[in-house]
Amino acid sequence: MKKNLYLALCLSALLFSACDQGEMTLPNDNTMPDASEYVLGKPLDEAKAYLQKKGYTYLGLGYSESLYMFERGGKVPARLDESITEATEEGVGLWVFNDTVKSFNGVRYFKNIHDAINVYRKWSNHTWRDIVPDAYIWSATIAVPYPEEEQEWGHEYDWQHYADGTYYKNREEIKGHDRSAFEKTLNGLTDILDMGEHYMRESKPKEVEIELQNREGCIWMYYDNQNYITITLWESPFRINKK
DSSP states (O other), X not given: OHHHHHHHHHHHHHHHHHHHHTTOSSOSSSHHHHHHHHHTTSBXXXXXXXXXXXXXXXXXXXXSTTEEEEEEEEEXXXXXXXXXXXXXXXXXXXXXXXXXXXXXXXXXXXXXXXXXXXXXXXXXXXXXXXXXXXXXXXXXXXXXXOOGGGOBTTBOEEEEEEXXXXXXXXXXXXXXXXXXXXXXXXXXOSOOSEEEEEEEETTTTEEEEEEEEEETTEEEEEEEEESSSSOOOSOOSSOXXXX
């Protein structure tokens, strides 16, 4: 009896894991957010060794001598421009100054929006609870597409705003430290056009940005982490302007 119960539990775990995997070659885990936090302030060699241990391949320098590039996972269709139609599932860029990692830029590409929302949900909750639990400022937006039959005057999506558990519309932001309404919506999402969060902490300065975009047949998510506030010294190698 116990043996049968054990086998049933194992089978259930495997089925759950398979559902969570979706069409991704990489697991739905917190490898990238945790890596972004670990490498900040570390010497380049230590950061490189850590990323390689986590399954990232070192690619060499990016468009700057201060930018070190890594990748992880299989190939995913990604319409980056007219000549690039696929990308490696995850990419990481480390900005290094005086042999110290100062900024982390990450991107993850997806084959479908269901997988993307699942990963976003995991990274968002992990960031809120474990990476920046003491954020001084937190804001977020969600752009949800209207059904085609409800579109009016060219409006194809609805910007949603949450504050203190109250739901509003139009181009506003979620502000404050009550995420209950936001998380309720996040847990029920099945489709989005754009979604993002911004975390800032003044004591022990920290700034984290998460953004998920679903545009023109390309689905990708950014994860940027740095230990300073609104000082854009380095441009992310992954930012794509498709809005």
